[in-house]
Amino acid sequence: MGDSSTDSFSLKTAFEERKQMKRDELVAVFDQWAKDGKYEKDMSFIGNKGVDIVTRAASDHFSTNKDVVSVIDIAAGTGLASQALLKLGFSIIDGIDPSQGMKDEAMKKNIYRDYVVDFVDGHKTVLETDKYDCSVVSGGFSQSLMPCNALYEITRIVKPEFFNEVELCI
Numbered sequence: 001m002g003d004s005s006t007d008s009f010s011l012k013t014a015f016e017e018r019k020q021m022k023r024d025e026l027v028a029v030f031d032q033w034a035k036d037g038k039y040e041k042d043m044s045f046i047g048n049k050g051v052d053i054v055t056r057a058a059s060d061h062f063s064t065n066k067d068v069v070s071v072i073d074i075a076a077g078t079g080l081a082s083q084a085l086l087k088l089g090f091s092i093i094d095g096i097d098p099s100q101g102m103k104d105e106a107m108k109k110n111i112y113r114d115y116v117v118d119f120v121d122g123h124k125t126v127l128e129t130d131k132y133d134c135s136v137v138s139g140g141f142s143q144s145l146m147p148c149n150a151l152y153e154i155t156r157i158v159k160p161e162f163f164n165e166v167e168l169c170i
């Protein structure tokens, strides 16, 4: 996955490879993939519809006062969804992702108030209960990545009356 050249990048192959991996191996792959813009080149090659889907939905939901809406970008990666949110008028944006390499790339963009390195799954992260008005997940519920029970954590950290926008990769 991380070693493929952009011209031959295949999501199908990447998904097959992931099925055999342990959690730390998977994170190592994302750490490598993030380097030197490789992940973003591959995403631009295959097209990352998830970013558009979740950020437009969030933008439609919060049609006014986006600048006071706090958003958590889950499985934030290199920050592609957060960048799109910023362009749409959101400004209070945090991220969470288990890959330090992805975070390192994301932090170069000066988007984030905070970016936590952790998995989102069944366990309780350091993020406070009811901290956010909105969550977005683009590409996080993909092959072998976030398990369904991540939804428990997502609903814990987002205020009950607020908004979760999840793009499912099927």
Ligand SMILES: C[S@@+](CC[C@H](N)C(=O)[O-])C[C@H]1O[C@@H](n2cnc3c(N)ncnc32)[C@H](O)[C@@H]1O
Pocket: 027, 030, 043, 048, 050, 051, 074, 075, 076, 077, 078, 079, 080, 081, 096, 097, 098, 099, 102, 118, 119, 120, 121, 137, 138, 139, 140, 142, 144, 145, 146, 147
């Ligand atoms: C395909 S990338 C999506 C990144 C970004 N949201 C985007 O749309 O470009 C998937 C991301 O999920 C992260 N990830 C993998 N397992 C995760 C988990 N259990 N919880 C949160 N993020 C996870 C990876 O580190 C990677 O950055």
